[in-house]
Amino acid sequence: MSLRFLTCGESHGKGYLIILEGMPCGLAISKELIEQDLTRRRRGYGRGERMKLEKDEFEFFGGVRGGFTTGNPIGVVLRNSEWEKWRGAMDPFKVDKEEAAQKAVTRPRPGHADFAGMAKFGFEEARNVLERASARATAAWTVAGAICKTFLIELGITVRSAVTSIGTETADLPESDEKWAEAYSSDMGVTERNMEARLRRAIDEAGQSGDSLGGTFAVVVKNVPAGIGSYGEWDRRLDGRLAQALMAIPSAKGVEIGGGFELSKKPGSEVHDEFVLLSDQWDRGSNNAGGIEGGVTNGQDILVRVALKPIPTLKKPLHTFDVQTKQGATAHVERGDVCVVPAACVVGEAMTSLVLAQAICEQFGGDRMEDLKGRLKEHIERTRRMLHA
Template sequence: MTLRLSSAGESHGPALVAIVSGLPAGLTLDREAIDADLRRRQEGYGRSPRQQIETDRVEVLAGLRQGRTLGTPLALVVRNVDHKNWTWGMSPWPPEGEPSGKGTKPVTLPRPGHADLAGVLKYGHADVRDALERASARHTAVHVAAGAVAKALLTTIGITVTGSVVDEEGLRANVDAARVERDTVGGVVEVRARGVPPGLGSYATKED
């Protein structure tokens, strides 16, 4: 069965959610291993001040019993600690009372070079926040948790995946320069998979 990942949640909403389907029954998962990957995500050079607010830990709502998968969809949750400051602005229902906290005023200017403008045009949003909350680096937290689950599955068949920055010193310098200019910058990462058997998957489509 093909692994599938669906995710939901906003950057300043209550939580981020991922549903992983296609997992076999009986796969052992280690919460500490998943949380360790979540910590690694927060320790990257040049990360935003948001990382000092959040302390990410994975929660499981379905598909796991006593550390073993059930073969049913696995529901993962990563809470947003900062949501307490956005309860009025990010309320899923029309909020009661006077506006308070953050996010109470509409955002009218899309961030240059970001997905904001595309989201506003695609869905017809009047408030850019309705697009930027999903198009946020914060959203990758729950993807990391799901990736740690996939990594546990690969380990059972002897496959290991590692990644590293190709030019770490140069990347740090570029990040420092971009911070001064209030800009963003990319980098180059090398990913290696070891133990992958020949013929796994397809060279044409993922369904083959």
């Protein structure tokens, strides 16, 4: 059975329902890890007022008993602490016409889903669109991803992320476990305090002029066994699956694996990671491939970078038109952020964890944790023998 998750819910609705299907039974679930990732998703200098209001209260609904997965679909409810304030406009059955009219969005924001979504469904205003297109849904993805991350940790695989740039300011990728821990606890998702200060300044400047900023983040997966994924069909290639999952993050506009776009400028002799003999094991001298060759992991760290555009809701709104009056207008302003890169990188960890957990479950069988671990161990030992000189 393939591992997958579905969500339902709206940004200002009652909350989100998350169903994660296909997780093997016998996995110990850590509520703390889910809480930590939800807290990290809310982080970041330059986040809007909503981050202070949101509480991310969640409750397990099914699929976990006594702290362990049962093999049944896992259900989690993530509540919206502001639901009562929005009930009048958002109630499933009794919508108050006046409140709904106040919340109507008739001036679509360039860069958001407002206009495209209205065109898709023929809506007269965009409230239904932004309620579902909103990146609030990434809190639900973070819950599902944190469970997948727990599964990977159990197999000895770590998925971590760090911010690598905001606007034109760049930050280095962490190089040691200590540095990763720094990035993990940093409000900006970076290692050093002076990098934090530079990035904050860039956000302050954008915020003061009513603007927003994008950036890049990287996800690094360590201790991934070689041979996971497939080259057999286009839609089974692991690099393609990662790119799809990461590109689905709202405001993601580019995904690169390993050396990515830079590799296109170099000759093959400088790009491909040669096999070198390290004591009695064959290994690689570099990792330009980002840990994936032919859609299959090669035993090196997986390295994926994601580029995010600046978010579309600007305090100094862009030019648009009013769909009802057909007159030129300034775009709708919804309470919002200036920069979401530190938050988005946590969502990147979640989506990477999902894809990798899916591929492992498909390959090693997904019913019982113990059986899966046994089969994975055999696989790792076979690969080690293959690389032994």
